[in-house]
Amino acid sequence: MPTVKLWTDAEVSANPCIQAVFDDIRSTRKSDFVNNFWRALANQPELLERTLSSIKQVMIASGVLDPLTKELIYIAVSVTNNCSYCIHSHTAAARAKGFTDQQHVELLAVIGVASETNALATALQVPVDPEFTVK
Amino acid sequence: MPTVKLWTDAEVSANPCIQAVFDDIRSTRKSDFVNNFWRALANQPELLERTLSSIKQVMIASGVLDPLTKELIYIAVSVTNNCSYCIHSHTAAARAKGFTDQQHVELLAVIGVASETNALATALQVPVDPEFTVK
Amino acid sequence: MPTVKLWTDAEVSANPCIQAVFDDIRSTRKSDFVNNFWRALANQPELLERTLSSIKQVMIASGVLDPLTKELIYIAVSVTNNCSYCIHSHTAAARAKGFTDQQHVELLAVIGVASETNALATALQVPVDPEFTVK
Amino acid sequence: MPTVKLWTDAEVSANPCIQAVFDDIRSTRKSDFVNNFWRALANQPELLERTLSSIKQVMIASGVLDPLTKELIYIAVSVTNNCSYCIHSHTAAARAKGFTDQQHVELLAVIGVASETNALATALQVPVDPEFTVK
Amino acid sequence: MPTVKLWTDAEVSANPCIQAVFDDIRSTRKSDFVNNFWRALANQPELLERTLSSIKQVMIASGVLDPLTKELIYIAVSVTNNCSYCIHSHTAAARAKGFTDQQHVELLAVIGVASETNALATALQVPVDPEFTVK
């Protein structure tokens, strides 16, 4: 259960400011479906707008990393932060971008090995090699 | 400072079992440099071998994700787990694989936005949309 | 589902030691409602008592931070630790202390920006400026 | 050591775009001191600008939470995320806003108790009470 | 809900490679019950095999730490990582190995105090005493 109200389409349509952001979400993603994350953020118009703006700039605008790679990085962060909602939404987003089962296996394997070696390096308090320094 | 001794090459050469693993590290990576992580794990031969075996299987064997993408996922996990050693070693590894400054910027931007939205989704306890379910 | 039994009022009343702590919870909070956290801790009388004592000393005794500010700090920690139970219970506690929707928005915004900049500072391994040193 | 170059004032002055952001930082904070976080982000102009814009909107613009309370929330998140840089910079920022030693003690006490009870609630997997639901 | 399909016994029996691993799980644990973790990993045969192999080597092979102590360490990590599934499965595994209620209380108390003092030491950025150095 959420800690705030989730806005229905009817409630959104009664608030032109929120409606404009939802219209933007729908046209940006070329889909009528607006997921619960945005329906929760609708309680906070400024935060809703700023979050959408960040997502558009970082995840949707084209850059040097392809969209699927960005989703895999997003999933890796979300798994490590244990954000159940984000794991589900970005695994679905990756699938919509062509994420294959074999890529999923490899993503999981890398996340698993990184988690294990992170714990080992931390437990051993391994000092950073001078060779890794930025020149 | 580490919580265990870091093995020097001289100490490694006096132990054939550890020497064999270090030879394997050097030939796998085609480089004479063996970084401190392995010199710390040398105190634990079984763990050393199992860790190298996992790294070879997951990070080095060819698969459907390219080697640089795997490094980016590794960095994303290491940043989120706050493993200073792993952030340094895998940022260096990514650079050795052609990681550009522009890719670094985008990696950081995705990690940053994912961390922010993870926190928001968690604070709001947003329920997972049924649309995200695996069929 | 919990990993231990949740004590009902009937079970509590059969154990004078637990009953005394539950009476203390009710009188401290001036409310009959005892939430599940305490019903789970009731399996561990010493831990139950020590936890209540800490909560009373830190959260309830008056000090220089006002009660609502302490709840906001508590929520910030709970979100970052991803403790679903504590997010719900302390968001409710904050509301009972007058937490407004606008304060909620700002709390979320600060938690979000802190999470993002934490990740960036960690990924960049920014060295601490000498200006920040305690004199 | 950072994973990127830290920009000196001389390097910044050779890049009008970065210089403009640094001017903005100095005038926003009414101080000549620009800390290492911004000198690291200077490698990434877009991220530098977006981060400054978020900080101005969330931390500096006036709202319903006072500036010191926002710093305490920021510190709470940074401690829980274990971001050494951010703990130092925001503890210094809080002090500059009048943070007293006694407030520091209480902040630490709340962070400590929240961390402990987060761990207990998670270990016990306490189910959320229906009383905490948003109506 | 999982992000992948959970394999039923009927589906497993149609795939000899997965069936062999499930047979191994059953004979290793001397029990017919195969829990959902393995049914999810069955989508990824290589990862399934490598994970089982690690578990057998680390958790099941006899060593100098007794099996129950290893479960307590596992639970401590899982609580701190907030892995709900692992908290449930390893609390059950510990009980199957004779974990008493009194041991559970003490485990919880240690996890709680460690979480609190971790947060305090981090907030205070306490420098490591030279006395703790490995000679």
Add this chain to the structure above:
Amino acid sequence: MPTVKLWTDAEVSANPCIQAVFDDIRSTRKSDFVNNFWRALANQPELLERTLSSIKQVMIASGVLDPLTKELIYIAVSVTNNCSYCIHSHTAAARAKGFTDQQHVELLAVIGVASETNALATALQVPVDPEFTVK
């Protein structure tokens, strides 16, 4: 560098209340050495006393878990929380209680495997089996 002053013995001796706690630490541990954690907490007498009291009750008072097992659990939590100070101090404390190199290896192996499987179970969002329920 710490965020607060570390109290020297001379400063402690000028404050009878702090001196009494330091005397207690020395007699409880039968050692003249008082490590930096307590010298940092000395700025906060109430928190100093409450923390020492919790440590005595949980870590030092005899119970059903032996003292070394409690240190291993403490280390496991500290590694997962990435508390460098606590990893060092409790690895040293474990050694003082007879912790062998072989036990260290196994502790690391369990922490590593738990971290990996935690990440996998979280990424897969594996549903808890009803068999794990407390009756």
